[in-house]
Amino acid sequence: MEFQNTLSAAQALDHQFAAQTRREDFFMPQKNGKEVIYFTGNSLGLQPKSARKYIELEMSKWEKRGVEGHFNIHEQWYDYHKMLRKPLADLVGADALEVVAMNTLTVNLHLLMASFFRPEGKRSKILMEAAAFPSDQYVAESQSSFHGLNPQENVIEFLPREGELTLRTEDMIAKIKEVGDELALVLLGGVNYYTGQFFDIEAISKAGHEVGAVVGLDLAHTVGNLPLKLHEWDIDFAAWCSYKYLNSSPGGISGIFVHNKHHQNPALPRLTGWWGYEESTRFKMKKGFVPEPNIDAWQMSNAPILLLAAHRASLEMFEEVGGVQALRKKSKVLTAFLESIILEVSQEEDYPIQIITPSDPEERGCQLSLLVRQQGRSLFEKLEAAGVIGDWREPDVIRLAPVPLYNTFEDMFNFGQMLREAIQTLSKV
Numbered sequence: 001m002e003f004q005n006t007l008s009a010a011q012a013l014d015h016q017f018a019a020q021t022r023r024e025d026f027f028m029p030q031k032n033g034k035e036v037i038y039f040t041g042n043s044l045g046l047q048p049k050s051a052r053k054y055i056e057l058e059m060s061k062w063e064k065r066g067v068e069g070h071f072n073i074h075e076q077w078y079d080y081h082k083m084l085r086k087p088l089a090d091l092v093g094a095d096a097l098e099v100v101a102m103n104t105l106t107v108n109l110h111l112l113m114a115s116f117f118r119p120e121g122k123r124s125k126i127l128m129e130a131a132a133f134p135s136d137q138y139v140a141e142s143q144s145s146f147h148g149l150n151p152q153e154n155v156i157e158f159l160p161r162e163g164e165l166t167l168r169t170e171d172m173i174a175k176i177k178e179v180g181d182e183l184a185l186v187l188l189g190g191v192n193y194y195t196g197q198f199f200d201i202e203a204i205s206k207a208g209h210e211v212g213a214v215v216g217l218d219l220a221h222t223v224g225n226l227p228l229k230l231h232e233w234d235i236d237f238a239a240w241c242s243y244k245y246l247n248s249s250p251g252g253i254s255g256i257f258v259h260n261k262h263h264q265n266p267a268l269p270r271l272t273g274w275w276g277y278e279e280s281t282r283f284k285m286k287k288g289f290v291p292e293p294n295i296d297a298w299q300m301s302n303a304p305i306l307l308l309a310a311h312r313a314s315l316e317m318f319e320e321v322g323g324v325q326a327l328r329k330k331s332k333v334l335t336a337f338l339e340s341i342i343l344e345v346s347q348e349e350d351y352p353i354q355i356i357t358p359s360d361p362e363e364r365g366c367q368l369s370l371l372v373r374q375q376g377r378s379l380f381e382k383l384e385a386a387g388v389i390g391d392w393r394e395p396d397v398i399r400l401a402p403v404p405l406y407n408t409f410e411d412m413f414n415f416g417q418m419l420r421e422a423i424q425t426l427s428k429v
């Protein structure tokens with residue numbers, strides 16, 4: 001893609017992608033009376049203006065009805081989570097009965113691993129990407145210890161080649177084959193949180209299954225960012241959070257997917273709670289667990305309605321713009337536009353910025369990770385002072401995530417101007 005780094009080019013692109021832009025439906029944070037340039041939708045998505053309305057609706061039911069909000073009213077709480085099934089399933093490419101919103105992400109990874117990480121004999125290893133998100137590393141380590149295995153030996157990693165920062169699919173597949181019949185589980189972030197690399201999930205899933213392993217995904221940085229086909233790709237299980245690209249409130253509710261080929265397997269163990277019990281007889285409150293014949297069997301507790309209400313507001317917006325598929329069209333161009341501006345400014349100002357995120361749009365979502373080895377921290381602080389909210393990772397990486405729902409091409413152009421000024425005021429060394 002060829003771009004012009006001008007305001008009019010940016011505005012023309014904003015016009016072209018107007019249908020995928022809902023900026024006016026979000027609260028944009030301000031600093032010093034000016035809207036910021038918000039690049040941290042990969043950390044906490046912005047507040048949809050409709051979230052308050054949906055939360056207040058539930059507050060008012062609670063106020064007026066107390067416990068009677070659970071049953072026999074419009075949008076009764078008992079079924080509230082079911083309203084979110086379809087939009088969630090559309091986001092991840094699943095059947096409606098393969099997804100449910102519940103708990104939080106790390107908790108869900110543990111619960112899903114209770115079902116799907118079943119080390120047996122020499123088949124015990126967990127394979128994950130190097131430098132996976134810390135919580136995922138702790139999950140893999142503690143699950144290994146929990147099963148009496150030594151985490152140092154049991155958790156192994158896909159490593160980039162010497163001198164490279166991202167992974168090659170052929171190397172990942174070779175690693176899976178190498179571990180072979182010792183491999184119990186591939187646990188992969190769909191998009192790596194640090195580099196922004198989007199893995200070839202389908203190819204990894206196939207390779208994992210060929211050696212007899214289970215394939216599970218952490219989609220925290222993928223859901224709402226890239227279209228997915230979890231069912232078709234034959235993924236065994238997945239979990240994600242909703243507060244990043246899904247804009248569903250800080251610490252908001254997580255979502256899970258379990259492929260329906262597993263739903264009715266009586267040999268599959270599960271940690272259970274009353275909300276996973278067969279719905280039609282749940283309130284007989286009998287001993288002996290009878291699971292729902294679908295994803296709901298993994299539910300444990302009755303649902304946190306206020307979190308679901310915030311989630312609903314955001315999911316509705318995804319549906320209105322034509323889903324993540326439609327957003328992805330804008331996202332590819334928006335990120336490429338930002339990339340071209342950064343590279344142009346870097347070159348013209350003779351200030352080295354290496355983008356470590358893959359340059360191929362098929363191998364990334366919206367995020368770009370910038371390696372800034374020359375006064376990087378100082379550059380970041382200057383950008384911050386100018387009204388850019390980005391993310392700094394020690395020792396030398398700035399992550400920027402232009403989110404198609406609320407970021408504009410004009411934001412990218414303005415950012416380019418700020419970047420140039422910030423570089424120009426760095427002390428010369």
Ligand SMILES: *Cc1c(COP(=O)(O)O)cnc(C)c1O
Nearest residue numbers: 104105106133135193218220241
């Ligand atoms: C954001 C993120 C988490 C956070 O986990 P919580 O349980 O929601 O705190 C975990 N894993 C990955 C890959 C993430 O990006």
